[in-house]
Amino acid sequence: MTTDFLVGQIRKKESFLCIGLDTDLDKVPKHLLKEEDPIFAFNKAIIDATHHLCVAYKPNTAFYEAYGIKGWQALEKTINYLNINYPEIFTIADAKRGDIGNTSTRYAKAFFEDLGFDSVTIAPYMGRDSVEPFLAFKDKHTILLALTSNMGAFDFQTKMVDGKELYKQVLEISKTYENSENLMYVVGATKATFLTEIRNIIPNSFLLVPGVGVQGGSLAEVCRYGMSDNVGLLVNSSRGIIYASDQDNFAQASAEKAKELQQEMSLELKKR
Numbered sequence: 001m002t003t004d005f006l007v008g009q010i011r012k013k014e015s016f017l018c019i020g021l022d023t024d025l026d027k028v029p030k031h032l033l034k035e036e037d038p039i040f041a042f043n044k045a046i047i048d049a050t051h052h053l054c055v056a057y058k059p060n061t062a063f064y065e066a067y068g069i070k071g072w073q074a075l076e077k078t079i080n081y082l083n084i085n086y087p088e089i090f091t092i093a094d095a096k097r098g099d100i101g102n103t104s105t106r107y108a109k110a111f112f113e114d115l116g117f118d119s120v121t122i123a124p125y126m127g128r129d130s131v132e133p134f135l136a137f138k139d140k141h142t143i144l145l146a147l148t149s150n151m152g153a154f155d156f157q158t159k160m161v162d163g164k165e166l167y168k169q170v171l172e173i174s175k176t177y178e179n180s181e182n183l184m185y186v187v188g189a190t191k192a193t194f195l196t197e198i199r200n201i202i203p204n205s206f207l208l209v210p211g212v213g214v215q216g217g218s219l220a221e222v223c224r225y226g227m228s229d230n231v232g233l234l235v236n237s238s239r240g241i242i243y244a245s246d247q248d249n250f251a252q253a254s255a256e257k258a259k260e261l262q263q264e265m266s267l268e269l270k271k272r
């Protein structure tokens with residue numbers, strides 16, 4: 001998917017919401033456990049109830065890998081279901097990969113070609129040759145971890161390296177990578193006040209922003225400091241939406257939570 005198409009969807013739906021499919025069988029409604037594939041049954045119900053309120057879904061692969069082959073099959077069914085039924089939706093494999101070049105190429109083939117995701121999250125720590133194999137895929141997007149939402153972000157990401165915080169070095173150096181137009185970045189909603197400086201370095205790049213809801217980040221602050229001329233934001237919520245209820249009406253309850261965020265986003269878009 002091209003970035004222009006994504007921006008068009010955001011304007012049309014008045015939403016830059018990304019719903020995280022962090023599907024945990026300990027948390028899904030008990031009646032679904034009788035299904036042949038309860039992970040997919042849960043995801044399908046959530047997607048069918050919420051697709052008109054969001055522009056992206058982000059399965060975090062950890063939640064699928066934890067169930068072995070069955071989990072991976074559920075991930076495959078979920079991305080196929082999205083690509084066939086809702087091709088206008090931007091898909092993110094939150095896999096946080098990155099390795100030496102030839103290995104990164106295999107990761108890129110797995111997520112972009114075999115599974116057919118639009119984007120994948122990548123750790124920048126191994127540098128240029130670990131990231132460029134992902135960037136080589138046309139109309140696919142590589143989402144680099146820049147400043148993450150967790151407390152541990154302060155262990156390394158904000159430390160000074162050559163006179164500048166490490167996360168700023170990640171932003172600046174990655175701009176020199178081949179096909180850098182295919183880059184997006186992860187910035188946690190809990191770090192919203194850093195967004196002004198981040199926007200000075202990457203004024204128009206798309207940011208994937210997790211951390212609203214359960215982690216305590218504020219959507220209003222993210223918009224105030226991080227919205228660019230082309231919106232440039234995909235704000236993720238996982239648990240706050242998909243586990244709104246563990247009763248029979250769970251999908252409807254998730255749609256209600258998604259609608260609350262979508263309406264706030266619509267107001268933010270109208271302010272600009």
Ligand SMILES: O=c1ccn([C@@H]2O[C@H](COP(=O)(O)O)[C@@H](O)[C@H]2O)c(=O)[nH]1
Nearest residue numbers: 020060148149188210214215237238239
């Ligand atoms: O900095 C980061 C990077 C990734 N995540 C992931 O996003 C979701 C957040 O889930 P919530 O339930 O909305 O808190 C989850 O998959 C994380 O692994 C992040 O939170 N922060």
